[in-house]
Amino acid sequence: MKLIDGKTVAEKIHEQTHASVQMLAKRGHRPGLAVILVGDNPASRTYVRKKAEQCAKLGFHSVKLELPENTSQGELLAHVATFNQDPEIHGILVQSPLPTHINEAKIVHAISPEKDVDGFHPINVAKLALEDPSGFIPCTPLGCRCLLLEYGVPISGANVVVLGRSMIVGKSLALLLMQRGSGGDATVTVAHSRTLHLETITRAADIVITAIGSPHFLQAKHVRDGAVVIDVGINRVEDASQKNGYRLVGDVDFENVAPKCSLITPVPGGVGPMTIAMLLSNTIKACCQIHGVQVLHST
Ligand code: NAP
Numbered sequence: 001m002k003l004i005d006g007k008t009v010a011e012k013i014h015e016q017t018h019a020s021v022q023m024l025a026k027r028g029h030r031p032g033l034a035v036i037l038v039g040d041n042p043a044s045r046t047y048v049r050k051k052a053e054q055c056a057k058l059g060f061h062s063v064k065l066e067l068p069e070n071t072s073q074g075e076l077l078a079h080v081a082t083f084n085q086d087p088e089i090h091g092i093l094v095q096s097p098l099p100t101h102i103n104e105a106k107i108v109h110a111i112s113p114e115k116d117v118d119g120f121h122p123i124n125v126a127k128l129a130l131e132d133p134s135g136f137i138p139c140t141p142l143g144c145r146c147l148l149l150e151y152g153v154p155i156s157g158a159n160v161v162v163l164g165r166s167m168i169v170g171k172s173l174a175l176l177l178m179q180r181g182s183g184g185d186a187t188v189t190v191a192h193s194r195t196l197h198l199e200t201i202t203r204a205a206d207i208v209i210t211a212i213g214s215p216h217f218l219q220a221k222h223v224r225d226g227a228v229v230i231d232v233g234i235n236r237v238e239d240a241s242q243k244n245g246y247r248l249v250g251d252v253d254f255e256n257v258a259p260k261c262s263l264i265t266p267v268p269g270g271v272g273p274m275t276i277a278m279l280l281s282n283t284i285k286a287c288c289q290i291h292g293v294q295v296l297h298s299t
Pocket of ligand 1: 168191235275
């Protein structure tokens with residue numbers, strides 16, 4: 001069994017992103033990312049802080065807009081409209097979850113598709129399905145594929161089982177891995193909470209990717225010897241030995257599954273760091289496309 005080191009791969013992507021920032025600077029452009037946070041969710045706050053820190057490290061123009069929990073939908077839409085018009089901003093991200101009085105779909109639809117670096121706008125979802133390379137692909141699925149490619153895992157022709165069918169992860173990942181050409185051409189099965197005979201399905205997979213949100217869900221009995229396992233799940237479980245009283249675990253029963261795998265991602269340190277790396281990489285792509293500069297590297 002070999003561990004897939006997401007931190008190291010993410011660092012490599014950040015170096016490429018930094019090179020792109022320098023290339024863009026020579027042409028008089030600076031990639032800009034606006035992140036909007038509504039309310040006081042501690043996990044969201046941490047994600048937003050990490051994104052801002054990484055932006056600063058790589059030389060991005062970065063704007064962090066923190067709004068109170070009682071921000072109205074109209075006010076939030078007005079902020080999105082301002083960023084849509086702002087020439088210094090190339091990527092806009094509204095951190096989810098949003099307070100329940102705000103219709104998340106309305107907000108996503110309001111973001112200019114050219115600046116939708118999360119890849120959630122219907123135009124970008126359609127572009128993913130249509131295999132149009134100008135679209136933005138959600139960051140976590142992109143990160144998963146990047147890890148597979150970096151570790152030389154054959155994707156073409158592989159039997160891949162994705163657990164979870166959210167747009168943010170499972171469904172987008174399935175579309176991505178079944179695209180024609182490099183990094184795609186997999187035979188993908190998507191499983192969800194209504195799937196029957198899951199064990200039979202996952203045991204036939206060369207690659208199992210879990211995006212459920214259920215700690216230790218994937219057991220040794222679910223995977224065949226030599227399978228590759230990518231664990232997208234991030235779950236908090238109580239742990240009195242930790243300073244904050246919890247620790248993060250994935251969807252995979254790592255201890256028992258890992259010995260059967262040829263490759264497996266840990267949690268934390270697997271897919272997580274890749275998501276920010278792909279976000280900044282998408283922002284470079286947005287900046288290049290808006291200014292008509294050829295994209296240097298593409299993830
Ligand atoms: P979500 O929207 O809640 O979707 C969960 C999916 O899992 C649903 O499609 C659900 O099926 C399926 N599911 C639930 N129980 C199942 C079961 N027993 N068997 C098979 N499928 C089951 O969650 P998400 O946003 O996709 O996130 C999934 C996990 O990934 C979470 O732990 C999240 O924290 C993590 N995540 C990590 C990153 C990262 O950067 N690493 C990014 C995003 C998300 P139904 O559709 O039938 O309900």
